[in-house]
Amino acid sequence: MKKQTIHVTINGTEYTKTIEPRLLLSDFLRHELGLTGTHVGCEHGVCGACTILFDGEPVRSCLMFAVQTDGHTLQTVEGLGTPDKLHPLQEAFHEAHGLQCGFCTPGVLMTLIPFLEKNSDPTETEIREAISGNLCRCTGYQHIVDAVKIAAHKNTDTN
């Protein structure tokens, strides 16, 4: 099949790549660009592990073709913090033990970044609804909810 060339901005870096149209965005990020922070779980839109930001909004990267990102702006978990300087949301997860194995965490974080920007003081119900599309097999979600509350308070305190 005919390959196509795309230009896409990811975490502030511009990439130009020539790819097959059937290449999933999740596989593009991991295999073509080496951005393996985006995890791949179910690959049919159920688990949420591959959630990234597409033009600022969280989407499943396993349910898009990479060719569809031509001209768009993406953010993955690599665009948040670094091991030396975690993003405040990542710090909150660290603080509240909001992860165990960490497989779902990148997807959870990328879901929550725009959520907290729009809703700086969410209720527990709102938090649980926000992460309803992300499966976690370790935490039972309670520590994730705690982490979101800590992150929200950090934001409010610094404002």
Place this chain on the structure above:
Amino acid sequence: MKPAPFEYIAPQSLAEALDVMDQYGYDAKLLAGGQSLIPVMNFRLAQPAVIVDLNGVSELARLSANGDGGLHIGAMVRHSQLEHSPTVAAKAPLVAETMPHVAHPQIRNRGTIGGSLAHADPAAELPAIMVALQARFRLQRMGGERWVHAVDFYQALFTTALEPEEILVEIVVPPLPAHTGYAFHEVARRHGDFAQAGAAALVTLDKRGVCREARLVYLNVGNIPVQTQEAAAALVGATPTPDLIKAAAQTAAQKEIDPAGDIHASADYKRHLAAVLGQRALQQAVTRAKESWAS
């Protein structure tokens, strides 16, 4: 790679998209939000030869309230847009209220109304809502178009009135009669999962509280949305008391649906849900219609 190879065509206008569909028809699949199509492609349950990506067709992404009082929704309007649009909330509050039940935020950011309606999943909310609202769908092909009522659009499991060369381009939701209450209720195992059953109700009351019109439509209790006749008719001309509403929902659940059980809900359980959800939806719609007279 997961999906089988395909030719990718990304038209930038509706005319171009219609031309492509005219050329490829049966071999082509339209890619809207991709939230149902791409999963089945990942499983290789679908291996279309040609993918026609509508995401570049900006004409299909319009949402407006026209002079006729109806809400005009382009097929590529995304679920999240329907969920948050003040125009939708004002003109079709039943749609706005239903949207948070449609999958998860990440899915709603990509999924489109046209994609959901044309996919015709019996467990999806939007087909049932559009049947309840008596929406009309504009189907276009190269050189022509036709209008189909939502209730006639759904023919069988995952089967609609769409011909291979046609594109569902627009959905028109007519204004509701004055003093119409609305409600949507569903039961799902987890928030955002496909519902085991759901019910949408619309009830119009006159100022004496007598029901002038009633609609009750179910999702996921059959292969297509089920529009009840007897249950709705039982309310018209009467004052819908809680007992009457309960009896109407029982009629719907016992006589007007024929649910098949699945791994998440037996047929009996779906019948039970239909009675409970029908009652809740009708009751809330009646309450809202009454409130509209009070305000």
